[in-house]
Amino acid sequence: MIRLEGLHDRIAIIGGGIAGLVAALELAPQPVVLITRAGLGQECSSAWAQGGIAAALGADDDPARHLADTLRAGDGLCDATVASGILSEAAEAIAVLERYGVRFDRAQDGTFALAREAAHSRRRILHVGGDRTGAEIMSALTRAVQHCPSITCLTGVEARRLVTADGCVAGVHLQAMGQAAVLRTAQVIMATGGCGGLFDASTNPSGNFGQGLAMAVRAGAALRDMEFVQFHPTALATDQAPLALISEAVRGEGAALIDQKGKRFMLHIANAELAPRDVVARAVHQVIAGGGRVFLDARASLGAGFAKRFPGIQALCAAHGIDPARDPIPIRPAAHYHMGGIAVNQTGQSTLPRLWAIGECAATGLHGANRLASNSLLEAVVMARRAASDVAASTMRARAFVPNPAALPDPDLATVRPTMSQHLGVIRHGAGLRNAISNLLPLVQSCGPASDPALVALAIAVFAEQRRGSCGGHYRSDFPEPEISPRSNLMTLTEILSHAHSVNQEPQLRTA
CATH class of the missing domain: 1.20.58.100 (Fumarate reductase/succinate dehydrogenase flavoprotein-like, C-terminal domain)
Structure with missing residues (x-):
């Protein structure tokens, strides 16, 4: 049974990834109900992020360069004003994560250890635990949420519909164990992640099909740029579902893409393996569609140092009998990130009154037609903080009593x-x-x-x-x-x- 006594009229956050957890923490001490169908940090793409979080913090870098790279990757569809604003808040976002217990990797001199990824002109990717960035950030945020008295977590509960009254959000239809109930609330932050689970080959949790998008559009919110799905070019080519990801950071450290004959097939393309993801994914797809196979070859660039630099990926490969120090890694494209989603403004407000959206389910205009690697975690933190501030400034109560519905x-x-x-x-x-x-x-x-x-x-x-x-x-x-x-x-x-x-x-x- 879903017990909601004492929880009505609280701010509801749907989704337990980085965006949802940061929003809940930033809303403290206002009472918040955090709704997630799994345990905190489980079944979310945030925890699987290997690459890291982009921030222009290097001595040779600045937000203007970061913006230029973002606009170039976005292929003419980024909102330059939105992108500039989000990227300029990167340093503050990193400081916020550190305040919540995240410990970023650092060089021997104490500065951030910055890496480079495709389509970035500078080394500006921060990691935690090498290639365990998402998992480590989620671990720290989960601990912070568990120790925050203003946050009540409803785990194992699935949000299925938004309830509206007079054209505004009035509640959330929840389900668990075949039972349904309505949480009455006039403020909902949607942070439900992406829709990669709609594809056979995906790096996302298999159940992530865009439930938040379905809820929002059914309730009256507008969607934006839904056609733009980013396919990661280097998923580990196995029969498992979802597919394991081979981070772009491996190519950033010099690994090359080769076909079954050992030929590098991207040398004729600008920036070769470090071209934007859509370009690399199409090149890989075309080799495979022509009957070939594609491999990521890190033998010369990393060799025996692969395991230290990418311990998580090393373990993934070892589970399939692959040693990246000696073997090329078989890869294929897979659905990875959705640039489109619920249309929102610069504070995360959707076109449906009292509904905010943050993280991958939202379309802010930052990513345009093609997300620049590692901008998504930065966007999640920045927009979570903005939405929390906006919600806190507009506290209101649900206006309608809604009877419990039948389960879907x-x-x-x-x-x-x-x-x-x-x-x-x-x-x-x-x-x-x-x-x-x-x-x-x-x-x-x-x-x-x-x-x-x-x-x-x-x-x-x-x-x-x-x-x-x-x-x-x-x-x-x-x-x-x-x-x-x-x-x-x-x-x-x-x-x-x-x-x-x-x-x-x-x-x-x-x-x-």
Whole structure:
């Protein structure tokens, strides 16, 4: 049974990753209910982050250089004002994490040990415990949350719907063990992570399909730039699900991409292995699509030093009989990060009154069409602090009593994954996108177990079908040229469904 006595009218934070935990801590001493379907720090992408957190703290670096790299990677779709603001708060964000117990790796002289990743012009990536950055940050934040008396954690409880009254958030529909209840609250911060679980090959927790996005758009919030899915080019090529990640930092330390013949196939591309992720992912995809295999070769660059520099990745490889000091690492692209999401302003407010969104489920404008490596953890901390400040300044009570609803069926992702993997992958085509829309629309309308995952998938497909040009993480083989003036797009549920219906009525689909 879900016990909510004494918890109504508190600020609700949905999601237990870095963004959600920082927001809860920054709201202290205001009472907060932190809702997560697993234990704190579990089943969240934050804990799996290997690369680190980007911050322009080096003597040869500054926020302006960081901004230039971010805008370049974002392929013309970043909001420069938003990006400049977030990146300029990097030093403060690092200080906040240290205050909550995070201990970043340091060089012998006591300065931060800074690493470089793809598309960064400087070494500006901070790590904790080598390649255990996400896990170590989550561990520190979890301890801080557990010792914070103003935070009540509802673990093992899943948020499934936002309840609204008079066009504003009024509560959260919660479920656990087949039972449902409504937490009455007029302030909700959505921090539910990404949607990589919609794909067969993903580095995200398998259950992450964008539940927060489905909740927000069903309640009336607008979504932004849903077509932009970043595929990490170097996931460990195994049969496991989700796929283990081989951090971009390995390439930052000089590892090369080679095919099955040992040939480096990216030398003709600017910056080679350190090109933006979308460029590298497409190059890897094309080798594999042509019947080849791709490997990450760190033998010359790191050799015997690999295990010390990347202990977590060393352990992952060893579990599959691979020694990176002697063996090239087999890799493949996998869905990794979603640049689109719930449209928010610079304080995290969505278009639905009393709903804020932070972290990967939100689209701030920082990442544009292609996220610059390690900017996501920085964004999560900065936006969590901004949202907490904004929420604290707008305290209000829920206005409506909502009876407990019936429980909804558990989400069915298996029905959606084949369509997403076939038609919404690294390379897309108009005919495939229209087929995806045709397949997904009935699932959304069925209101069955696949309805929520299908809704998020449909939104991605509709946004992708509308963008008839290639930009960042969205590449169409039928429109391969870059858009002259790419624009950020927003759509509500009504607009998404309307476009899906219009596509579904086109002659080629009626006769298919």
